Amino acid sequence: MRWFILIVMLLGVMVLAGVGLRGQKFTSRPIEIFPDMDRQFKLKTQKPSEFFADGSGSRKPVAGTVPIGFAVAGDGGPAEFTFSHGPEYASTGMIGEYFGDGFPTEYPVDEALIERGRERFKINCSMCHGLSGNGAGIVSKYWTIPPTANLLDSRVQAFPDGQIFWTITHGKGLMGPYNGTIAVRDRWAIVSYLRALQKSAQP
Numbered sequence: 001m002r003w004f005i006l007i008v009m010l011l012g013v014m015v016l017a018g019v020g021l022r023g024q025k026f027t028s029r030p031i032e033i034f035p036d037m038d039r040q041f042k043l044k045t046q047k048p049s050e051f052f053a054d055g056s057g058s059r060k061p062v063a064g065t066v067p068i069g070f071a072v073a074g075d076g077g078p079a080e081f082t083f084s085h086g087p088e089y090a091s092t093g094m095i096g097e098y099f100g101d102g103f104p105t106e107y108p109v110d111e112a113l114i115e116r117g118r119e120r121f122k123i124n125c126s127m128c129h130g131l132s133g134n135g136a137g138i139v140s141k142y143w144t145i146p147p148t149a150n151l152l153d154s155r156v157q158a159f160p161d162g163q164i165f166w167t168i169t170h171g172k173g174l175m176g177p178y179n180g181t182i183a184v185r186d187r188w189a190i191v192s193y194l195r196a197l198q199k200s201a202q203p
């Protein structure tokens with residue numbers, strides 16, 4: 001029995017030594033069995049940081065980056081970077097409950113718009129729909145997914161402009177929506193280029 005009490009006391013002392021006494025100040029860090037992410041390597045606003053040479057945790061935007069909605073010097077201004085908002089035709093491709101046809105007055109078709117569309121189509125659409133829009137993009141060669149739409153098909157040719165804009169904005173089937181990644185003007189530019197592709201594919 002004496003041994004038992006002694007062992008219990010010893011255990012108690014060991015636990016106390018490990019955990020520490022409440023309210024007592026230690027110079028060394030306490031033993032953390034579950035750190036609970038108490039200390040994280042992250043930046044806090046308005047707090048200093050040892051990570052950066054200037055010792056400041058608040059950072060300025062990296063040189064050359066442009067926040068969405070702001071103009072780039074020498075570029076076309078904020079109109080180039082707006083995304084769909086509001087019920088206007090330019091923003092939705094729809095007039096009331098129906099797809100509209102023709103280009104909105106904000107984005108008249110000219111050579112620059114079609115050229116911009118060519119570039120954007122190549123970047124955003126060609127891997128699936130092919131450079132010519134015939135649906136035989138690189139993706140169709142590697143994955144056993146259902147065939148991507150042939151955009152030169154007479155069915156798609158018959159779409160009103162607004163429906164193509166709407167399809168880019170919201171996606172369809174396996175095709176994702178591009179509302180958040182392609183600005184409104186660039187979507188209309190792509191529509192204009194797609195119309196050019198369809199015209200050149202006509203016999």
Ligand code: HEC
Pocket residue numbers: 121124125126127128129139146147148149151156164167168172173174175176178190194
């Ligand atoms: C990840 C591959 C992929 C990308 C990238 C892609 N699409 Fe598609 N697209 C598809 C697929 C798959 C369909 C067929 C969807 C269906 O009918 O279910 C489709 C259908 C369409 C249709 C026809 C919709 C209909 O109702 O038949 C249009 C128009 C279209 N895409 C335009 C575009 C444009 C413009 C871009 C570039 C902004 C683009 N797509 C990017 C995969 C893609």
